[in-house]
Amino acid sequence: xxxxxxxxxxxxxxxxxxxxxxxxxxxxxxxxxxxxxxxxxxxxxxxxxxxxxxxxxxxxxxxxxxxxxxxxxxxxxxxxxxxxxxxxxxxxxxxxxxxxxxxxxxxxxxxxxxxxxxxxxxxxxxxxxxxxxxxxxxxxxxxxxxxxxxxxxxxxxxxxxxxxxxxxxxxxxxxxxxxxxxxxxxxxxxxxxxxxxxxxxxxxxxxxxxxxxxxxxxxxxxxxxxxxxxxxxxxxxxxxxxxxxxxxxxxxxxxxxxxxxxxxxxxxxxxxxxxxxxxxxxxxxxxxxxxxxxxxxxxxxxxxxxxxxxxxx
Ligand SMILES: Nc1ncnc2c1ncn2[C@@H]1O[C@H](COP(=O)(O)OP(=O)(O)OP(=O)(O)O)[C@@H](O)[C@H]1O
Ligand SMILES: [Mg+2]
Numbered sequence: 001x002x003x004x005x006x007x008x009x010x011x012x013x014x015x016x017x018x019x020x021x022x023x024x025x026x027x028x029x030x031x032x033x034x035x036x037x038x039x040x041x042x043x044x045x046x047x048x049x050x051x052x053x054x055x056x057x058x059x060x061x062x063x064x065x066x067x068x069x070x071x072x073x074x075x076x077x078x079x080x081x082x083x084x085x086x087x088x089x090x091x092x093x094x095x096x097x098x099x100x101x102x103x104x105x106x107x108x109x110x111x112x113x114x115x116x117x118x119x120x121x122x123x124x125x126x127x128x129x130x131x132x133x134x135x136x137x138x139x140x141x142x143x144x145x146x147x148x149x150x151x152x153x154x155x156x157x158x159x160x161x162x163x164x165x166x167x168x169x170x171x172x173x174x175x176x177x178x179x180x181x182x183x184x185x186x187x188x189x190x191x192x193x194x195x196x197x198x199x200x201x202x203x204x205x206x207x208x209x210x211x212x213x214x215x216x217x218x219x220x221x222x223x224x225x226x227x228x229x230x231x232x233x234x235x236x237x238x239x240x241x242x243x244x245x246x247x248x249x250x251x252x253x254x255x256x257x258x259x260x261x262x263x264x265x266x267x268x269x270x271x272x273x274x275x276x277x278x279x280x281x282x283x284x285x286x287x288x289x290x291x292x293x294x295x296x297x298x299x300x301x302x303x304x305x306x307x308x309x310x311x312x313x
Pocket of ligand 2: 054056
């Protein structure tokens, strides 16, 4: 980027600016007055339970769904009015795969490069670069229909990046993938961020959000109910430490009741109860829980506290 006098204003323009966004499907309110501003160059994670409105929001950013009300600016373009211009500058990895199964990897990406108007003289190089970035060069001539799940996801990402987008939307990019492939996709996303690309990704995986995202927006019932850096959200809502108590259902219920009496939040964590903000527990109470394990507070604690729901995965 140059440092011409105008660049300060350019830099100040957020990559995404959503105000009062609403979208209903019949009686069902999917997005309910959502506000979100994403500065250029960060990776923002949308964290929310099933049906919270994450995919609908992303679809409105691309012009695939039209909001009932509210305003959307994507890279300075007003959407849906200027969807085409916005779309040309962003890469989209949808939650539902939409590869052409009969085409090879190279052909799938080439079709996209053509649609996205990558100039003919640059096209071949751009396609090869995209294949390489997703480590698919040696599978370039395989049909998409014959790829493994992880390769398919990598192909989807490669395709979205072929025109060098400034903003990338990733809707649950690693769902259902094994840890190794997930790690590879994390590397890919991290590389994008280090290149200055703005990333908006939805995820159910707390670890993914904690590792990759500069900022997280917790989405519940079509609204952003909390926003901030993962560590800040944790400190703000869940404190420093949790005590994890294991035991019989009766024992867990008793711990929950005791802690509620003392004003400490708890949540079920599988076969245990986590007492949050445990750093502030009186020593006497801690001594009465000799079997408890101490662990750092995490983003999942925040999520469950704020939404009352569990994440999958
Ligand atoms: N085309 C549609 N027609 C009718 N209802 C829809 C449509 N698209 C989404 N919805 C509904 O809107 C709500 C929000 O859906 P959305 O896909 O945005 O959620 P999400 O946060 O992406 O969930 P998930 O984590 O399961 O992907 C859901 O109740 C869903 O059933
Ligand atoms: Mg979704």
